[in-house]
Amino acid sequence: MKIRILQFEHPQSFKEGRCCCACRDICLFTANTTFDMAIADIKKVLLIYVQDKNFTRLRKMGWKIIENSIIPPNFVEKELVEYASDFFEVEITNYQIVEIDVETEIGG
Numbered sequence: 117m118k119i120r121i122l123q124f125e126h127p128q129s130f131k132e133g134r135c136c137c138a139c140r141d142i143c144l145f146t147a148n149t150t151f152d153m154a155i156a157d158i159k160k161v162l163l164i165y166v167q168d169k170n171f172t173r174l175r176k177m178g179w180k181i182i183e184n185s186i187i188p189p190n191f192v193e194k195e196l197v198e199y200a201s202d203f204f205e206v207e208i209t210n211y212q213i214v215e216i217d218v219e220t221e222i223g224g
Contacts, residue, residue: 117166117186117218121158122196123151124211126204138200141188143177145203155216162218 119141126136126147136147137154144161148154165173171181178189191199193213201208 117188118215119158119162119188119218120191120196120213120215121155122200122208122211122213123154124200124208127206136200136204138196138203140191140196140199141177141179142174145200155214159216159218166218 119139122138122140124136126134128134134147135149135151135154136145137151137158138145139158139162142158142162142165144158146154146157148157165171166186168174171179171186174186174188175181180187196213197208197211200211
């Protein structure tokens with residue numbers, strides 16, 4: 117399953133770090149010392165959500181569960197940037213959107 121993550125360096129220092137990631141697909145924000153660590157935080161949360169046999173949280177966030185497929189909502193780039201800008205209260209102009217593939221077993 118693939119999800120998209122917006123990553124950027126926050127202009128102000130955070131205790132956790134300046135490498136920020138926002139994932140609209142699972143409504144999660146994270147900041148860490150490296151982007152790899154921030155993305156790892158998102159992967160951990162996603163795997164927890166997928167292990168729920170009823171997929172309650174994912175369904176509430178607009179995911180579709182069809183037979184053996186889990187389909188995340190599809191947000192355009194502008195929505196991802198606005199989502200992160202609102203949360204971090206900063207204008208985001210220098211960013212990258214990365215797509216990660218998370219291997220899971222449904223209802224694992």
